[in-house]
Amino acid sequence: MxxxxxxxxxxxxxxxxxxxxxxxxxxxxxxxxxxxxxxxxxxxxxxxxxALPQIHPVSTLMLAENAAGRSYERQWVSFDAIAPVLVQSVMMSEDGQFCTHSGVDWKALNLVIDDALDGEATRGASTIPMQTAKNLFLPSTRSVLRKALEIPLALWIDVVWSKRRLMEIYLNIAEWAPGVYGIEAAAQAYFGVSAAKLSARQAARLAVTLPNPIKRNAANPSRSMQKLARVIEGRAKQSGAYIKCLYD
Structure with a gap:
């Protein structure tokens, strides 16, 4: 038993x-x-x-700097404390249709998708809202999954924030040099002036560093970078019709 x-x-x-x-x-x-x-x-x-003006968000890259025990430079400034010529230069360099789209430039994105399907080299189609969504919430590594997450976030950002708030956050979280975030820290680091005192030439050089802030130096630009900056400087002077959503 x-x-x-x-x-x-x-x-x-x-x-x-x-x-x-x-x-x-x-x-x-x-x-x-x-x-x-x-x-x-x-x-x-x-x-x-x-969306609250007293909130100063940080990017995933800034969080990564902290996690790695590294320091970084960032001084938040309000939109009105940034030279309009810098805003114009960045818009004409990064997202010329910023005031007219709703977070995503579908026409540009569709062209990129068509090029990719045809096996051709693709160009960037990221708008400022898309770049802001990536900088705030997503990893910097390029992937289809990241883009799929980025697009609805950009659409939601454009719904919730004003265009001025969106541009303010973007300019204050963008990386302008290794360990340098935000336009105020960038203006001080490169030219020894505040963001409000940037000249047209300085603004254009800063704008063209954004696609590759690790390799491009606004204070010591290469010949190709100088040429590109001159193009952006010229476009900024003619950008009045493109920036009404920010200065009307």
Missing amino acids: AKTSHSKTAKNGRNGSGPQRRSLFRRLITWFVLIIVLLVGLPYLLIPLY
Whole structure:
């Protein structure tokens, strides 16, 4: 009788281990899904908070600097404390249709997709809202998944924020040099002036550093960078019709 009872107990223990493992697996899957939902959904909750002018958000790159124990330069300035010529230069360099689109330049994006499908080299189609979404919430590595997350965030940003607030945040979180974030720190680092005192030439050189702030130096530009800056400087002078959403 004792042997029979022991055998039944062992059998019941073996039978119970399967459901326990399945229950643990289901709990792990549930927690994993909840974490993914939280990570994807949190930016949509933060965006309305960031609409408040007293909030000075930081980028994922700044958080990475902190996590690595490195310091960085960033001095927040209001939109009105930034030279209009800098705003004009950045807009004409990065997103000429900033005032007319709703976060995504669909025409430019469709051209990029068509080029990619045809096997041709693609050019950038990221708008300032898309770059802001990436800088605030997403990793800097290029991928289809990042772009898929970036587009709806850019659309939501354009709905919730004014164009002035959007440009203010973008200019204050963009990386302008290694460890230098925000236009005020960039103006001081490169030219020893405040963002409000930037000249047209300085503004154009800063604008063309944005696509590659690690390799481009606004204070010591290469010949190709100088040529590009002159083009942007000329466009900035003719940008009145393009910036009405910011200065009307």
